[in-house]
Amino acid sequence: MPELGHEDLCVLFHAGELPPDEAAAFEKHLPSCPACREALEALRGASQAAAMVLPEPPKGLGALAAAAVLLQDRPRSLRPLGFALAFAALALALYVASPKREEHSLKWTNGIESDLARVETDLGRLSQEIALGADPAELDEDLDGLEESARSLKRQLSRS
Amino acid sequence: MRQDDEELCRRLKAGDPEAFKGLVRDYERPLYAYLCSLLRDPAAAEDAFSEVLMKVWKALPSYRDEGRLQAWLFTIAHRVCLDRFELAKRREESLDSEQGAALRESLASAERGPEREAADGEIRSRLEAAIAGLPEEQRQVLLLKEYGGLTFAEIAGLLGCPLSTALSRMRYAALKLRGSLEGLDA
Numbered sequence: 133m134p135e136l137g138h139e140d141l142c143v144l145f146h147a148g149e150l151p152p153d154e155a156a157a158f159e160k161h162l163p164s165c166p167a168c169r170e171a172l173e174a175l176r177g178a179s180q181a182a183a184m185v186l187p188e189p190p191k192g193l194g195a196l197a198a199a200a201v202l203l204q205d206r207p208r209s210l211r212p213l214g215f216a217l218a219f220a221a222l223a224l225a226l227y228v229a230s231p232k233r234e235e236h237s238l239k240w241t242n243g244i245e246s247d248l249a250r251v252e253t254d255l256g257r258l259s260q261e262i263a264l265g266a267d268p269a270e271l272d273e274d275l276d277g278l279e280e281s282a283r284s285l286k287r288q289l290s291r292s
Numbered sequence: 293m294r295q296d297d298e299e300l301c302r303r304l305k306a307g308d309p310e311a312f313k314g315l316v317r318d319y320e321r322p323l324y325a326y327l328c329s330l331l332r333d334p335a336a337a338e339d340a341f342s343e344v345l346m347k348v349w350k351a352l353p354s355y356r357d358e359g360r361l362q363a364w365l366f367t368i369a370h371r372v373c374l375d376r377f378e379l380a381k382r383r384e385e386s387l388d389s390e391q392g393a394a395l396r397e398s399l400a401s402a403e404r405g406p407e408r409e410a411a412d413g414e415i416r417s418r419l420e421a422a423i424a425g426l427p428e429e430q431r432q433v434l435l436l437k438e439y440g441g442l443t444f445a446e447i448a449g450l451l452g453c454p455l456s457t458a459l460s461r462m463r464y465a466a467l468k469l470r471g472s473l474e475g476l477d478a
């Protein structure tokens with residue numbers, strides 16, 4: 133490690149990135165150094181602050197975005213579907229983040245969530261089939277199912 | 293490189309869709325938190341999230357097993373954000389300063405939204421504003437550490453700066469945050 137000042141070591145100490153012997157030496161240094169005590173306290177506060185405002189992803193963002201990537205990387209005929217799904221994912225994300233969401237009934241919310249679950253399941257099956265080089269006729273059938281689920285999801289979303 | 297990383301990398305490089313979905317599941321929350329905080333915009337973060345995944349998937353075959361996969365992922369995410377900043381800056385420059393200020397103001401109020409402010413409370417919005425108001429270089433280090441979970445050596449490598457620079461940016465960020473939150477009963 134290059135030469136580091138005690139205040140730099142303080143940052144590494146807080147992050148748990150000092151080797152044990154250096155961490156022990158730093159702990160001995162701490163009581164006699166107001167600058168490091170102040171920095172350590174500020175670092176702890178910063179970690180707490182960051183944790184308190186941690187932004188949460190909208191439900192389903194990862195699964196839908198991953199599926200869209202996998203589908204988009206497939207043969208040409210499937211690409212428009214990838215875009216449609218990315219769009220559906222975005223619409224869904226906007227719905228989840230929408231403050232108006234609270235105003236909707238529980239029944240409506242449950243409807244959306246079960247539609248989303250169906251789309252995710254369909255997507256999972258499809259991407260597996262594509263990866264395994266499934267028969268195009270079989271894929272078509274499953275695509276129809278997925279499209280129906282996606283349409284239902286979109287209908288629900290457009291009512292929001 | 294850790295052993296589980298090594299096995300995951302092998303499957304990812306082979307284009308295994310299940311491994312990719314697993315990777316996305318593992319990093320969905322930290323990646324989104326990083327993008328959302330750095331871009332200061334949830335809608336842009338969702339868009340950037342998809343862009344990062346696409347870039348990761350495309351780059352996987354040529355990924356060289358150096359360092360942690362996590363650091364590599366956040367390097368891609370960081371570059372996607374920088375590209376977006378660059379694009380936004382060019383757009384802003386094309387507006388005259390008055391229009392630009394009005395746009396920034398409307399973006400800022402759209403971001404805060406009255407409902408959200410009321411629901412999240414005073415403390416949350418002050419914390420968010422304090423973090424958003426940090427100097428860019430300090431904010432990057434803070435977010436890469438707190439949300440990305442990278443080591444300072446990885447952060448320095450990603451930003452192309454000496455380790456001591458990354459460390460002092462983190463320390464200044466923390467001290468500055470404390471200063472701007474003084475008097476706040478958390």
Ligand SMILES: [Zn+2]
Nearest residue numbers: 138139165168
């Ligand atoms: Zn000291």
